[in-house]
Amino acid sequence: MTVLVRGLRKSFRQIARRTEVLKGVDLEIASGEVVGLIGPNGAGKTTLMSCLLGYLHPDEGTITIDGRAADDLDIRRRTGFVPERMNFDRHVTARSFLRYMARLAGIPRSQADDRVSEMMQRLGIEHGANKRLSQHSRGMLQRVGMCQALINDPSYLFLDEPASGLDPNGVILARDIILEQKKRGATILLNSHQLSEVEKVCDRVFFLSNGIIARHERIRGAGLNAVVTLLPGSFDPSVIANSVGVAPRENVVTVPVGDDADLAEVVREIVATGAGIVEVRRQTADLEQMFRGES
Amino acid sequence: MSPVVIAETVRRHFVSVAFVGYTAVVAFIAFMLAWFDGPAGGWHSFAALLILVAGAQLIGPEFSSGTLQLLLAKPINRSVYLLSRYAGVVAAIWIFLALGFAFELVGRVTRAKTSIPLQSMSVTTLNVALEALLTCAVLVFFGSFLRSYLNVVLYFVLRMFIGLTMAAINEIRPDMPGLMGIMARYFDRHPEIARDVAAIGRNLYPDRPITFDRAWLMLVLSNSAVALLLACLIFRRREVPYGAD
Numbered sequence: 304m305t306v307l308v309r310g311l312r313k314s315f316r317q318i319a320r321r322t323e324v325l326k327g328v329d330l331e332i333a334s335g336e337v338v339g340l341i342g343p344n345g346a347g348k349t350t351l352m353s354c355l356l357g358y359l360h361p362d363e364g365t366i367t368i369d370g371r372a373a374d375d376l377d378i379r380r381r382t383g384f385v386p387e388r389m390n391f392d393r394h395v396t397a398r399s400f401l402r403y404m405a406r407l408a409g410i411p412r413s414q415a416d417d418r419v420s421e422m423m424q425r426l427g428i429e430h431g432a433n434k435r436l437s438q439h440s441r442g443m444l445q446r447v448g449m450c451q452a453l454i455n456d457p458s459y460l461f462l463d464e465p466a467s468g469l470d471p472n473g474v475i476l477a478r479d480i481i482l483e484q485k486k487r488g489a490t491i492l493l494n495s496h497q498l499s500e501v502e503k504v505c506d507r508v509f510f511l512s513n514g515i516i517a518r519h520e521r522i523r524g525a526g527l528n529a530v531v532t533l534l535p536g537s538f539d540p541s542v543i544a545n546s547v548g549v550a551p552r553e554n555v556v557t558v559p560v561g562d563d564a565d566l567a568e569v570v571r572e573i574v575a576t577g578a579g580i581v582e583v584r585r586q587t588a589d590l591e592q593m594f595r596g597e598s
Numbered sequence: 599m600s601p602v603v604i605a606e607t608v609r610r611h612f613v614s615v616a617f618v619g620y621t622a623v624v625a626f627i628a629f630m631l632a633w634f635d636g637p638a639g640g641w642h643s644f645a646a647l648l649i650l651v652a653g654a655q656l657i658g659p660e661f662s663s664g665t666l667q668l669l670l671a672k673p674i675n676r677s678v679y680l681l682s683r684y685a686g687v688v689a690a691i692w693i694f695l696a697l698g699f700a701f702e703l704v705g706r707v708t709r710a711k712t713s714i715p716l717q718s719m720s721v722t723t724l725n726v727a728l729e730a731l732l733t734c735a736v737l738v739f740f741g742s743f744l745r746s747y748l749n750v751v752l753y754f755v756l757r758m759f760i761g762l763t764m765a766a767i768n769e770i771r772p773d774m775p776g777l778m779g780i781m782a783r784y785f786d787r788h789p790e791i792a793r794d795v796a797a798i799g800r801n802l803y804p805d806r807p808i809t810f811d812r813a814w815l816m817l818v819l820s821n822s823a824v825a826l827l828l829a830c831l832i833f834r835r836r837e838v839p840y841g842a843d
Contacts, residue, residue, distance in 0.1 A: 356671060358838040376673045384671035390664030392610065406602040407672035451668070461671075 305490045306332040306355070306459070311364035313350055324350045326514035327364070337481065337491040339501035339522075342511035348494050351511065352463055355492065356384055368459060380409060383457030387464040389448040393437035397428060397447050400436060401454065408455040422450045427476065441468035449480060460484055460491045466500055478504055502586075528586040529558045529566040534579030546572045557586070600674060600682040607686025608693070611652070620648060621694050625701040632705025638715045639722035641698055648694060649730045652687050653737035654750035657833075662746040666838050677830040684738050684826065691730045699723045721810050728818045729806050735822035735829070736802055742829040742836065760799040767792045 308330045314323040324347045332338045340348050353359040354366060357374025366373045368382075391400055398419060405415040423429045426446045431439055439447065445468050452460065466477045474497075481504045484491060495501050501508055502522060510518040533543070533554045544550035547558050547569055556573070560566045563585070570583055611617045628641040657680060660666050669679065699719065706714045740749035770782040785791055801821050807814050 353839075356667075358667060358670065360835070360837060376675060379671065379673035382671060384668070386664070386667055388664070389668070391668060392665065394614070395610065403602070403606050404668075404672065406606075407600075407669065407674055409673055452671075 305334040305336075305369055306330075306492070307365075307367045308351075308355070309365050311351070311354060311366065312362045313347075313354060313359060314362055324514055325354070325361075328511070328514070328516055330509055330516055330519070332490055332492060334490055335485070335488045336507065337485050337493065337505045339505035339508035340492060340494045340511060341496070341498065341501060341508055342517075346511045347514045348511050349463070352461060352492070352494055356382075356461060378459070380455070381458040382461065383452035383455070383459070384461045385445075385448045385452045385463060385465045387467055389436070389444040391436060394435055396433050396435055397423070397439065397443075398432040400447065401450055404451040405454045410455060418454060419450075422454055425453075426450045426480075427472075442470055442473050445469055446473065446476075449477065453480070453484070456487070458489055460489050461494075462491065463494045464496065465493070466495065466497055474500065527560045527562065527566060529560050529569045530582075530584040530586045531556050531558070531570065531573055531580060532582040532584075533573070534581050538573075538576065538578035542576045543573065543578060546576050554581075599685055600678050603674070603679060603682035604686040604689065607683055608690050611687075611690035612693075617652075617690070617694075620644075621697060624648075624694070625697050628698045628702040629705040632702045633709050635709065635712060638718040639702070639726070641702065642722060642726050645691075645695055645698065645726050646729075649691055649726075649733050650737075650750060650753070652691055653730075653734040654741075654747050656683055656687050656734065656738050656749075657741040658744060658746045658749050661741075661838070670838060676834050680738065680742070680830055680833050681826065684734060688730055688734055691734070692727055695723055695727050695730075718808075722808060724810070725806050725808075725814075728815060731822045732804070732818045732825075735825035739825040739829040739832075742832040757799075757803055760795055760803070763795050764792070764799065767795070 308328055311325050311328040312323065313325040314321050316322075328347075328351060330338075340351065342348050350359065354361050355368075355373055357372070357379075368375075368378045371378050395403075401419045401423065402415050405418055406412065410418055420429070420432075423432055426449055428443060428446045428450065431443055436444065436447065445465065449465060452462075460481075462481070465481075466474045469477060478500060481491060481493065485504070493501060493505060505522050508520050508522055509516050510520070533551060533556065535554045538551070538554075540551050543556055547556065549556055549558050558569045560569060566583075566585060570580065573580060624641055624644045627644065631637075631640040657666075660669070670676065702719060703714070703716075706719075737749045737753060740752045744752060766781070767785050770778045770785075772779055772782045772786055774782060801817070804814060804817055804821075
């Protein structure tokens with residue numbers, strides 16, 4: 304396992320009160336895997352991310368990345384981190400900020416400028432290269448944040464709400480970038496509230512609730528669901544249940560299927576009952592239901 | 599030390615309108631004071647203000663703004679980062695001092711009515727440069743466990759506390775009535791209190807000499823080294839909270 308967390312506990316002291324945020328988290332992420340971290344506000348996702356990045360020291364438990372401590376410099380050399388909000392001296396330009404980040408990441412001076420230009424072009428922010436960070440919108444800052452994280456082609460990528468503040472084009476770009484990084488072989492931990500995005504890019508998802516991993520689910524390689532929304536009044540629930548083996552809930556029927564061919568067959572069977580179909584959705588994992596059930 | 603961090607720290611000072619503007623104003627003052635045959639290094643009180651402002655920003659604001667999270671995700675040792683920031687700030691202050699010195703010299707050369715007090719100018723400026731080492735080191739040490747600009751607050755509060763305590767010890771007498779008399783008798787019974795408070799004051803805020811003083815130089819260098827060592831030890835274990843204040 305590339306990232307291994309065992310029995311992680313972390314609490315914070317506030318005057319006389321001690322609040323335990325992580326209560327024994329165990330997780331492992333394999334090399335090249337994209338893992339989502341979801342959970343309600345206050346579940347401990349940010350604390351877990353901070354421990355994984357070496358910003359916070361666990362009270363108990365261990366964190367190893369590729370067999371080394373989380374704050375090991377060799378691991379840092381191969382790590383990229385996108386914070387939820389980009390905080391840096393707002394008076395510097397995007398280009399000089401990224402050049403500084405590139406140099407800190409160990410990219411030689413002679414290559415830093417080219418690398419910065421290349422990444423800015425990929426993230427679509429080359430037109431704002433010479434603008435101060437204070438003049439950038441939230442979405443542009445988020446792209447600058449992704450740019451600095453990817454500047455050294457990291458093997459481990461920690462993304463905290465990378466699509467936060469991005470416009471629809473930005474969200475699609477962020478998704479493409481994650482998939483590109485995955486293809487390159489990077490191990491990615493994605494903390495996001497955007498369940499549909501998590502569903503689209505992650506192999507597995509960890510549901511963190513009340514300081515523990517309450518559930519983990521495989522998305523890629525798991526069974527598909529055909530989610531068919533029926534036209535109200537156009538169907539008889541018992542006929543649908545006889546036809547596909549699952550009764551509709553209100554006007555939605557969710558049928559587990561093996562593959563896309565099975566999904567098409569389910570749609571044909573429903574149509575054959577005379578029911579009107581409003582929408583057909585291919586669902587890889589019902590994260591929303593999982594979220595509702597666990598939180 | 600990281601040349602990248604040092605260069606970036608110096609660069610950011612010299613692209614700051616406030617820093618460049620202040621440097622220009624002080625250079626002009628140094629020139630004018632020299633022109634009117636003022637005392638050597640008459641502009642140094644402006645340098646003392648700059649040292650405090652620049653030193654206050656060394657680490658606390660980066661900590662509170664959340665900038666540190668971004669930086670510490672990069673492959674740089676925390677102690678190396680802290681010492682490089684310190685070196686960068688001190689370098690920027692020294693450049694400022696060199697410019698002030700140069701403008702004072704130009705002022706005296708162009709005026710040329712009296713002989714140029716080159717030795718006095720050099721020694722006093724050198725002493726300010728050395729004082730910057732200690733002041734910034736103390737501010738780094740305070741900043742290693744405090745947030746935001748609280749390092750400079752503690753710097754002043756401690757200085758005031760030491761000054762007031764020493765004044766109280768020296769002024770109150772055992773024959774005074776009430777609390778004053780009780781305190782005076784207590785201090786009389788415990789002379790180590792006055793000795794220790796004075797020692798803290800001498801070590802953290804030593805008076806800058808007007809001549810070259812080897813003992814003072816050693817005091818400044820050794821105390822700076824101790825402050826930086828303690829700062830590194832604290833900063834290495836310090837947790838970096840997520841997000842800005």
